[in-house]
Amino acid sequence: MKTTPHNLRILAVSDFVDKSLTQRVEDKTLEPVDLIISCGDLAPEYLSFLRDRLDRPLFYVKGNHDIRYSLSNPMGCENIHAKIVRFGSLNLLGLEGSMWYNGGINQYMDKEMNKIIRGLWFSFWRKGGVHMVVTHAPPRKIHDAEDRCHMGFESFVKLIDKRKPDYFIHGHIHKEFETQRDRITRLDTTQVINTCGYTILEV
Numbered sequence: 001m002k003t004t005p006h007n008l009r010i011l012a013v014s015d016f017v018d019k020s021l022t023q024r025v026e027d028k029t030l031e032p033v034d035l036i037i038s039c040g041d042l043a044p045e046y047l048s049f050l051r052d053r054l055d056r057p058l059f060y061v062k063g064n065h066d067i068r069y070s071l072s073n074p075m076g077c078e079n080i081h082a083k084i085v086r087f088g089s090l091n092l093l094g095l096e097g098s099m100w101y102n103g104g105i106n107q108y109m110d111k112e113m114n115k116i117i118r119g120l121w122f123s124f125w126r127k128g129g130v131h132m133v134v135t136h137a138p139p140r141k142i143h144d145a146e147d148r149c150h151m152g153f154e155s156f157v158k159l160i161d162k163r164k165p166d167y168f169i170h171g172h173i174h175k176e177f178e179t180q181r182d183r184i185t186r187l188d189t190t191q192v193i194n195t196c197g198y199t200i201l202e203v
Contacts, residue, residue, distance in 0.1 A: 007202045008088055011054070012195040014039035014063070014136070014171025017046055021198045025053050031200075035087055038077075039171035039195045040096065040106075040136035041065045047074035059085065063136040063172060064098035064106050064149070082116050084123045084130055090203065091127050093120070093165075095135045095156075098172060101148040106136075114155035124163065132167040132203070133159065142185050142192050143173050160190050167203060169193045 011033040013021070024030040036050050040063025051058040051074065058077040062069055069079075078085070080094030095113065097106035108116075124130065137152055138144045139160060144152035150173060160168055168190050175196055177183050183199060185192045193199065 008034045008090060010035045010037055010201040010203060011050070011056075011198065012037045012039060012169055012193075012201055013042060013050070013198045014195045015041045015174060016197060017042065018197045025050065030054070033200070035059070037092075037134055037169065037195075039063070039134060039169060041171060044069050044074035044077075047077050051076045057087065059087075059092060059094065059134065061094040061096040061134055061136055062106050063096070064104060067105060080134065082120065084120065084127045086127070090132060091130045092132045092134055093130045095133065098137045098149060099151045099153065108153075110154050113153050114158070117155055117159055130163055130165050132169065133163075133165045135168070135170045137172045138170045138194070139168065139187070139192060142187060143170070143194050145173065157187075160187055160192075164188065165190055167191050167193060167201070169195050169201070171195050 033056055036056055036058040038047055038060035040061055047058055047060060059080045060077055061081050081096040084091055084093045097108050100107040100109045139156035140152040140154045144150055173194055183194045
């Protein structure tokens with residue numbers, strides 16, 4: 001008998017702790033999720049809290065304010081920067097940080113980020129492509145701003161155009177959203193989604 005793969009339910013978080021999410025996690029009223037993803041700028045202890053309480057794998061990339069992360073903290077979580085990892089039938093690529101603006105950690109010139117992406121060509125080939133890209137910063141001209149810190153990467157636009165992931169999820173751009181639809185911009189076949197705070201994705 002042939003079985004149909006079920007949708008993956010993913011909790012994506014970034015940038016600030018949403019008290020309503022914390023309450024639902026503590027009260028155990030959050031519907032079960034299969035995977036947790038952090039798009040950066042959250043305390044490592046908070047990621048460990050989510051990983052522990054929800055008892056699900058947690059993949060993360062670091063944001064430009066994530067200066068306290070170490071090899072052992074956040075505990076039980078996996079840094080996926082510059083890697084393609086598989087979860088179920090989903091290939092995920094992680095890319096950390098923001099555009100360079102003051103020389104701090106986790107900041108990149110666009111040419112540096114482009115070099116990282118080009119260096120992954122063998123992984124793209126071996127893994128058979130990528131379904132979801134997880135970043136801190138957005139692509140240029142999609143959800144970004146004009147100040148240097150909050151500009152998106154042109155290299156991300158090229159990545160979407162060439163690899164055509166189904167989903168490109170990012171944080172970094174603080175904004176309030178009334179509906180899930182407000183978070184999403186389509187670029188050809190790719191949904192670009194701002195995870196600021198938290199959101200639930202069914203993929």
